[in-house]
Amino acid sequence: MSDRKAITPPHLYRNNDKAVGVGNAFWDMSERNGLAGIVAELQDGVLRTGVGHEFVNFTCCSYLDLDSHPKVIDGAIAALRRFGVLDHCIPRSRVQIPALLELEASLGELFGATVVSAISAGVASAGLLPLIASGHLGNGIRPLMVFDKNCHVSLAGAKPTCADETEVVTCGHHDLGFLEDMCKQYQRVCYVVDGSDSLGGYAPVQELGALQEKYGMLVYYDDSHSISAYGERGIGYVRSHGPVLDERTITVATLNKAFGTSGAAILLDGYQKTTLRVIERFAGALCYSQPMNTAAVGASLASAEIHRTEELPALQQRMRDNIELFDTHIKTEQTGTTYPIRVVPMTDETVIESGRRVYEAGFYVSPVFFPIVARGTAGLRVMLRAGHTDEQIRRLCAVLIEVGAQQAAPLPEEAPLLEETAMPEEAAR
Amino acid sequence: MSDRKAITPPHLYRNNDKAVGVGNAFWDMSERNGLAGIVAELQDGVLRTGVGHEFVNFTCCSYLDLDSHPKVIDGAIAALRRFGVLDHCIPRSRVQIPALLELEASLGELFGATVVSAISAGVASAGLLPLIASGHLGNGIRPLMVFDKNCHVSLAGAKPTCADETEVVTCGHHDLGFLEDMCKQYQRVCYVVDGSDSLGGYAPVQELGALQEKYGMLVYYDDSHSISAYGERGIGYVRSHGPVLDERTITVATLNKAFGTSGAAILLDGYQKTTLRVIERFAGALCYSQPMNTAAVGASLASAEIHRTEELPALQQRMRDNIELFDTHIKTEQTGTTYPIRVVPMTDETVIESGRRVYEAGFYVSPVFFPIVARGTAGLRVMLRAGHTDEQIRRLCAVLIEVGAQQAAPLPEEAPLLEETAMPEEAAR
Numbered sequence: 001m002s003d004r005k006a007i008t009p010p011h012l013y014r015n016n017d018k019a020v021g022v023g024n025a026f027w028d029m030s031e032r033n034g035l036a037g038i039v040a041e042l043q044d045g046v047l048r049t050g051v052g053h054e055f056v057n058f059t060c061c062s063y064l065d066l067d068s069h070p071k072v073i074d075g076a077i078a079a080l081r082r083f084g085v086l087d088h089c090i091p092r093s094r095v096q097i098p099a100l101l102e103l104e105a106s107l108g109e110l111f112g113a114t115v116v117s118a119i120s121a122g123v124a125s126a127g128l129l130p131l132i133a134s135g136h137l138g139n140g141i142r143p144l145m146v147f148d149k150n151c152h153v154s155l156a157g158a159k160p161t162c163a164d165e166t167e168v169v170t171c172g173h174h175d176l177g178f179l180e181d182m183c184k185q186y187q188r189v190c191y192v193v194d195g196s197d198s199l200g201g202y203a204p205v206q207e208l209g210a211l212q213e214k215y216g217m218l219v220y221y222d223d224s225h226s227i228s229a230y231g232e233r234g235i236g237y238v239r240s241h242g243p244v245l246d247e248r249t250i251t252v253a254t255l256n257k258a259f260g261t262s263g264a265a266i267l268l269d270g271y272q273k274t275t276l277r278v279i280e281r282f283a284g285a286l287c288y289s290q291p292m293n294t295a296a297v298g299a300s301l302a303s304a305e306i307h308r309t310e311e312l313p314a315l316q317q318r319m320r321d322n323i324e325l326f327d328t329h330i331k332t333e334q335t336g337t338t339y340p341i342r343v344v345p346m347t348d349e350t351v352i353e354s355g356r357r358v359y360e361a362g363f364y365v366s367p368v369f370f371p372i373v374a375r376g377t378a379g380l381r382v383m384l385r386a387g388h389t390d391e392q393i394r395r396l397c398a399v400l401i402e403v404g405a406q407q408a409a410p411l412p413e414e415a416p417l418l419e420e421t422a423m424p425e426e427a428a429r
Numbered sequence: 430m431s432d433r434k435a436i437t438p439p440h441l442y443r444n445n446d447k448a449v450g451v452g453n454a455f456w457d458m459s460e461r462n463g464l465a466g467i468v469a470e471l472q473d474g475v476l477r478t479g480v481g482h483e484f485v486n487f488t489c490c491s492y493l494d495l496d497s498h499p500k501v502i503d504g505a506i507a508a509l510r511r512f513g514v515l516d517h518c519i520p521r522s523r524v525q526i527p528a529l530l531e532l533e534a535s536l537g538e539l540f541g542a543t544v545v546s547a548i549s550a551g552v553a554s555a556g557l558l559p560l561i562a563s564g565h566l567g568n569g570i571r572p573l574m575v576f577d578k579n580c581h582v583s584l585a586g587a588k589p590t591c592a593d594e595t596e597v598v599t600c601g602h603h604d605l606g607f608l609e610d611m612c613k614q615y616q617r618v619c620y621v622v623d624g625s626d627s628l629g630g631y632a633p634v635q636e637l638g639a640l641q642e643k644y645g646m647l648v649y650y651d652d653s654h655s656i657s658a659y660g661e662r663g664i665g666y667v668r669s670h671g672p673v674l675d676e677r678t679i680t681v682a683t684l685n686k687a688f689g690t691s692g693a694a695i696l697l698d699g700y701q702k703t704t705l706r707v708i709e710r711f712a713g714a715l716c717y718s719q720p721m722n723t724a725a726v727g728a729s730l731a732s733a734e735i736h737r738t739e740e741l742p743a744l745q746q747r748m749r750d751n752i753e754l755f756d757t758h759i760k761t762e763q764t765g766t767t768y769p770i771r772v773v774p775m776t777d778e779t780v781i782e783s784g785r786r787v788y789e790a791g792f793y794v795s796p797v798f799f800p801i802v803a804r805g806t807a808g809l810r811v812m813l814r815a816g817h818t819d820e821q822i823r824r825l826c827a828v829l830i831e832v833g834a835q836q837a838a839p840l841p842e843e844a845p846l847l848e849e850t851a852m853p854e855e856a857a858r
Binding site: 004005006007009010011012013014015016017019020023024027028030031035036037038039040041042043047057059060061062067068072073076077080081083084085086087088089090093094095096097098101119120121122123126130131133134136141142143144153154157160161163164165166167184185186187254256257260261262264277278281282284285288289290293295296299364366 | 433434435436438439440441442443444445446448449452453456457459460464465466467468469470471472476486488489490491496497501502505506509510512513514515516517518519522523524525526527530548549550551552555559560562563565570571572573582583586589590592593594595596613614615616683685686689690691693706707710711713714717718719722724725728793795
């Protein structure tokens with residue numbers, strides 16, 4: 001054995017030794033404290049473990065609770081009965097039953113885009129990014145692929161593959177100056193970034209639009225955390241903020257979070273049929289014989305219908321009300337924003353114990369700490385949904401304060417301080 | 430623009446220019462001749478297009494027709510009603526409803542393995558192969574990753590990612606000599622290969638087992654085309670042929686073909702809980718919050734139940750009878766094998782026109798030709814299923830012969846020739 005070759009890896013774009021080495025410690029500690037590896041049955045919005053512990057999940061991304069909407073479940077069942085199969089197994093480029101086409105037409109109308117479906121946003125990105133890297137989407141010029149350093153791992157995971165088709169670099173978070181420099185140096189640049197990220201931030205869509213207009217830059221957004229939850233008819237953060245609506249902007253979004261179903265949508269504009277065929281035939285797993293199944297299609301058609309009614313803005317409003325209610329109790333960096341995610345600061349030493357106490361009190365919030373986030377920025381991540389009751393939120397906030405969360409400043413109505421800053425008459429007109 | 434940098438890609442492991450350049454011509458010609466891009470409703474095993482053309486699909490991988498089994502559809506519906514959601518959106522490493530665990534327990538019992546589920550075999554491979562490359566599955570030593578040159582694109586697509594964690598090479602199809610050479614040179618080798626491939630062949634499982642025993646080689650099989658269709662309780666080709674059943678053998682298989690549902694199963698042996706946790710936490714998309722949905726889980730539980738009854742061997746027998754019936758009419762290189770796929774040889778010049786005539790006569794078979802296969806090896810690919818009727822197969826074969834397929838030698842009973850080769854008495858004992 002000893003005279004046989006050992007291998008030294010390049011580790012240009014990834015390093016499992018490091019990821020597993022540091023990440024596993026995080027997960028092991030979470031699990032030892034009962035905050036990972038939890039199995040529970042869901043009933044009427046409450047989870048119940050095998051030993052009878054009941055808790056409300058405050059780390060579920062179904063922000064509008066459409067996942068348990070009776071019409072969504074009925075839609076899934078209707079599609080199963082209509083098509084009589086979960087899938088007719090053959091690549092859709094050869095023969096397909098109309099399920100995916102009906103879904104794509106419906107979502108296309110809903111979001112005002114050309115829509116291509118995928119089984120997950122990760123599969124969509126793994127399929128599309130290498131085709132962008134090789135210049136087959138866009139104008140045919142191979143772009144420098146610039147990945148935002150904070151982009152989701154399902155995007156960053158495509159770096160080595162893209163690097164075999166073009167050059168790849170990683171830039172600072174939302175580093176517009178670096179992007180402009182690259183646009184000046186390279187014939188074409190593609191920026192890969194979360195439209196809405198899992199720790200509560202949004203991409204600078206309009207500033208990126210200016211670079212797109214000036215230099216022809218492509219932007220690839222993953223807007224999974226804001227689709228449905230944000231914007232008219234749930235169009236999401238990116239498309240609510242005036243992105244360049246032509247082949248230079250590509251947005252993927254999961255249907256598994258606020259949309260409430262399963263699968264993903266790729267939102268395109270200005271692509272010719274020939275390019276759509278290239279996607280269908282060459283975008284990795286988008287071409288294999290494993291598409292969204294008919295249950296997911298039927299559920300998604302039903303959810304799309306709900307998006308067309310007044311129920312959607314009503315659900316969005318309930319979610320926003322719940323976010324505001326939370327903000328009146330607990331101060332976070334996200335206070336006052338529309339994003340349904342809050343990270344309640346804790347110290348690296350207390351975060352696990354705090355999470356455990358909150359769980360014992362009947363609420364699951366997810367502890368995030370080094371190495372998942374930088375040292376000194378640990379916290380309990382809270383995701384607010386339309387379906388949470390006022391009572392649940394108030395009780396959660398009370399427990400969070402008990403375990404060390406910072407109380408929000410008193411409300412204007414209750415605050416004597418506010419009298420001093422009352423608006424002068426001229427400004428109030 | 431002209432003074433800005435253009436990029437020259439490395440193209441060490443992939444080349445979209447080449448893949449799209451040559452592949453797109455194949456697809457365009459198929460589509461112009463009406464043999465790709467077909468949309469049709471499925472009813473009682475017959476497909477019907479918008480203009481009323483009816484045809485039987487002979488390129489569907491649901492080899493046992495379990496996809497349309499009433500119990501499978503009912504299982505999907507029962508799970509939707511029971512769980513009340515398609516998915517409770519949160520990474521399963523944190524909190525999960527019991528759906529996936531029940532499925533994995535059932536499939537584990539069925540196949541006699543530790544089973545981890547995934548939304549597709551492609552997602553499973555994209556997640557697992559980089560962890561194998563970095564030595565996190567197996568014995569911790571970073572292996573040389575040897576990809577079979579014919580392995581499915583969902584395996585080959587992982588080469589650039591694996592190459593950032595270790596060394597990667599491509600070997601000739603089933604080149605055991607090369608593999609042994611590499612085993613002598615490197616501390617550890619992992620061979621990546623289809624257990625059963627989409628043009629009708631099987632991996633040399635026993636010969637590979639000998640190398641595994643001698644050198645500790647890992648083998649990563651994709652056995653998607655034979656799971657359910659082959660072996661006791663549908664265990665598939667690989668596990669029917671005595672592979673090494675410990676951490677050195679990893680098999681993935683889709684649940685979307687003969688199994689009849691949606692999703693995929695990873696079959697493992699001898700892995701400790703700590704390693705299973707590493708898979709759950711770090712194997713790419715296996716860790717994201719998009720698992721098999723509850724409809725797919727319920728359908729798969731129902732299909733697993735069918736696998737435990739006498740119905741499974743009966744369906745396998747019907748499929749084999751259909752394969753034999755086909756073989757009595759048409760001669761192919763696959764004649765006499767158990768594999769449900771046949772490639773009926775045609776010339777590069779006639780294959781498309783032949784496929785079109787077969788389609789017009791009411792049968793879809795898929796033309797394969799350069800660049801999908803080598804020049805001079807074009808043909809019409811036929812997939813036989815348990816649900817095809819004798820009448821459908823006989824009619825298909827008659828049309829295939831009309832368009833130039835080679836007729837099989839007459840059957841023994843009908844063949845005067847055979848009298849001369851009748852078995853001598855001693856051999857017949």
